[in-house]
Amino acid sequence: MYRYDEFDAAFVSARVEQFRGQVARRLAGDLTEDQFRPHRLMNGLYLQLHAYMLRIAIPYGALASRQMRKLADIARKYDRGYGHFTTRQNLQFNWPALRDVPDILAELASVEMHAIQTSGNCIRNVTADHYAGVAADEIADPRPYAEILRQWSSLHPEFSFLPRKFKIAVNGASHDRAVIRAHDIGLQLVRNGKGELGFAVYVGGGLGRTPFIGRKVREFLPESDLLAYADAILRVYNLEGRRDNKFKARIKILLHEKGLAGLRDAVEAEFAARDGAGLTLPAEEIARIDAYFAPPPLEAKKPASDRVERRRGKDAQFSKFFQSNVTPHKTPGYAIVTISLKPIGGAPGDASADQMDAVADLAEDYSHDELRVSHEQNLILPHVALDDLNAVYDRLASVGLATPNAGLISDIIACPGLDYCALATARSIPIAQRLSERFGDGARARAIGPLKIKISGCINACGHHHVGHIGILGLERAGEETYQVTLGGSGDENASIGQIVGPGFSSETIVEAVETVVETYMAQRQGPEEDFLAAFRRVGIAPFKEALYERSAGADI
Amino acid sequence: MADARKGSLVSEIVTANRLVDGVVVFQDARGGWAEEFARAAVHADAAALQAALAEAAEAVARSLIVDPYAVAVEWRNGHYAPKALREAIRASGPTVRRDLGKQAEGKAPVFALNASVESPHVSL
Numbered sequence: 233m234y235r236y237d238e239f240d241a242a243f244v245s246a247r248v249e250q251f252r253g254q255v256a257r258r259l260a261g262d263l264t265e266d267q268f269r270p271h272r273l274m275n276g277l278y279l280q281l282h283a284y285m286l287r288i289a290i291p292y293g294a295l296a297s298r299q300m301r302k303l304a305d306i307a308r309k310y311d312r313g314y315g316h317f318t319t320r321q322n323l324q325f326n327w328p329a330l331r332d333v334p335d336i337l338a339e340l341a342s343v344e345m346h347a348i349q350t351s352g353n354c355i356r357n358v359t360a361d362h363y364a365g366v367a368a369d370e371i372a373d374p375r376p377y378a379e380i381l382r383q384w385s386s387l388h389p390e391f392s393f394l395p396r397k398f399k400i401a402v403n404g405a406s407h408d409r410a411v412i413r414a415h416d417i418g419l420q421l422v423r424n425g426k427g428e429l430g431f432a433v434y435v436g437g438g439l440g441r442t443p444f445i446g447r448k449v450r451e452f453l454p455e456s457d458l459l460a461y462a463d464a465i466l467r468v469y470n471l472e473g474r475r476d477n478k479f480k481a482r483i484k485i486l487l488h489e490k491g492l493a494g495l496r497d498a499v500e501a502e503f504a505a506r507d508g509a510g511l512t513l514p515a516e517e518i519a520r521i522d523a524y525f526a527p528p529p530l531e532a533k534k535p536a537s538d539r540v541e542r543r544r545g546k547d548a549q550f551s552k553f554f555q556s557n558v559t560p561h562k563t564p565g566y567a568i569v570t571i572s573l574k575p576i577g578g579a580p581g582d583a584s585a586d587q588m589d590a591v592a593d594l595a596e597d598y599s600h601d602e603l604r605v606s607h608e609q610n611l612i613l614p615h616v617a618l619d620d621l622n623a624v625y626d627r628l629a630s631v632g633l634a635t636p637n638a639g640l641i642s643d644i645i646a647c648p649g650l651d652y653c654a655l656a657t658a659r660s661i662p663i664a665q666r667l668s669e670r671f672g673d674g675a676r677a678r679a680i681g682p683l684k685i686k687i688s689g690c691i692n693a694c695g696h697h698h699v700g701h702i703g704i705l706g707l708e709r710a711g712e713e714t715y716q717v718t719l720g721g722s723g724d725e726n727a728s729i730g731q732i733v734g735p736g737f738s739s740e741t742i743v744e745a746v747e748t749v750v751e752t753y754m755a756q757r758q759g760p761e762e763d764f765l766a767a768f769r770r771v772g773i774a775p776f777k778e779a780l781y782e783r784s785a786g787a788d789i
Numbered sequence: 790m791a792d793a794r795k796g797s798l799v800s801e802i803v804t805a806n807r808l809v810d811g812v813v814v815f816q817d818a819r820g821g822w823a824e825e826f827a828r829a830a831v832h833a834d835a836a837a838l839q840a841a842l843a844e845a846a847e848a849v850a851r852s853l854i855v856d857p858y859a860v861a862v863e864w865r866n867g868h869y870a871p872k873a874l875r876e877a878i879r880a881s882g883p884t885v886r887r888d889l890g891k892q893a894e895g896k897a898p899v900f901a902l903n904a905s906v907e908s909p910h911v912s913l
Binding site for chain 2: 258259260261265279280281282283284312327328329330331579650651652656659661662665708711713
């Protein structure tokens with residue numbers, strides 16, 4: 233993992249003390265809320281429905297055990313004993329007091345963490361594939377590039393007051409696990425015909441009220457040009473992006489208005505005119521950052537473990553866990569373990585302080601001290617020896633973290649929704665809870681196969697509903713919660729925006745509506761090997777519409 | 790509840806967040822800020838509400854509270870409760886965590902969340 237150097241440590245500590253002073257002046261009445269708000273937002277501090285909310289950056293989702301333990305400590309000492317992992321690989325505390333936030337930030341700084349740029353119109357926490365460095369299908373590790381982007385973008389003077397927030401994601405494998413095409417800039421690591429490493433560059437993706445899939449502006453960008461090209465994109469956006477209407481201020485709108493060719497020409501012209509602008513990455517600097525992410529020394533082992541195979545034969549629950557939550561590691565004899573934060577009937581992404589400590593211990597004992605947070609609101613143990621799987625599973629089960637549903641229908645993304653969020657128009661978590669109870673993690677969920685349900689409690693789409701195979705958007709109509717369903721969305725390398733199926737459903741009927749969608753899929757599919765998305769793309773939306781609105785009386789039309 | 794005209798369709802209270810810790814507070818009949826919804830002063834006419842909001846603006850200036858605003862309440866089964874679901878949740882706590890927020894401290898409005906919200910498994 234990356235370790236702070238002296239400059240990083242001094243920078244973050246100085247920032248904590250700066251904010252401590254700002255909070256003191258605010259509490260003393262020397263700063264008004266209007267003056268203070270931009271400062272607290274730049275430090276990740278929101279005012280939500282019940283209290284302040286602190287959003288802590290977890291750069292590209294990578295955590296060490298000591299960092300996870302610190303998050304658990306903070307949850308106990310300053311909050312209500314739990315935290316919420318988000319779709320941007322961050323962690324949110326829902327109840328901190330303003331007076332305590334400087335101390336919380338100081339505690340975070342002691343483990344090389346902060347909350348800088350987790351809010352505001354700046355370049356946000358850079359996200360990456362949660363299997364980075366371990367995926368069998370990886371072209372190159374995206375984390376060094378995400379780290380380089382993080383260092384470059386932290387408090388960048390030119391890009392701290394953009395027209396709107398700006399999100400960058402980097403994916404290193406052939407399968408896109410980082411939803412790069414729903415980002416302002418999506419970077420896909422590729423090799424060109426000469427075997428050189430670089431990026432396919434996508435721009436203008438985004439969800440929210442105007443969803444767009446990112447468009448490719450560069451087929452191959454040499455890795456040394458990463459910052460110079462990002463700089464060119466940001467400069468064009470900063471100059472031409474709209475500031476008159478915040479709903480039209482994201483780069484996706486600029487792309488839509490200029491057209492792909494128009495934006496590409498402007499970016500390429502800026503890139504050429506700046507001639508690197510001192511941002512060309514020296515190979516030795518890439519190598520220096522790369523070294524922080526060197527894989528742990530893993531000794532290749534037998535590709536299967538006898539003890540695991542024996543247990544699979546006699547322990548059905550373990551067998552289910554192995555099937556859905558264990559992914560091949562690039563080193564034979566090791567596995568990537570997904571810890572589902574989607575217990576049946578639970579709140580997606582929530583983890584108690586005790587669970588955080590347990591996961592930190594597991595990472596220390598069995599995963600070379602490494603953890604990842606996925607944008608799907610789960611945790612990952614990236615380097616588990618297959619022979620240790622039994623022990624890891626038992627310890628996960630002892631703290632309620634062995635739900636065998638990763639990638640299944642009950643592995644639902646949900647934003648905090650109206651239970652916590654000041655912007656929400658409807659609740660998300662109760663819908664996720666009811667859906668997970670309906671479909672579970674057993675035979676039914678396995679028969680349905682891979683299916684991603686994503687729920688947002690308002691049009692801002694923090695729950696990524698547009699790219700859910702089944703997307704659910706909670707709205708308010710005449711004082712009642714109503715839920716709009718989209719079908720056929722996808723956030724991977726074949727990304728698509730889901731199509732609205734028709735009029736919304738009430739809180740009472742939404743679970744039945746999803747049931748109808750699932751039943752329709754099961755009836756339409758050509759076999760278990762045809763997953764929901766493939767079947768939807770083959771048959772289209774018509775059979776689902778018919779089932780929901782013509783044959784079913786459940787629709788709230 | 791003070792100065793309430795029971796059954797009024799336009800009754801409103803004033804709410805805000807306490808600056809120092811963000812806790813949701815309600816303006817009481819003496820212009821103070823209470824954590825309990827039941828202590829909120831209910832205003833049945835526009836003039837009273839405007840006066841209350843002016844007083845709240847002073848509390849903002851004194852750095853006691855942030856973001857004050859008026860919330861519509863209705864008389865239900867012998868108690869006032871917020872009309873909007875958002876405000877009912879804000880005055881009570883997350884519907885998915887009954888152990889947190891005002892509902893866990895005996896400070897939530899009575900009947901704030903109707904029966905269906907009490908059980909998230911039944912619709913609104």
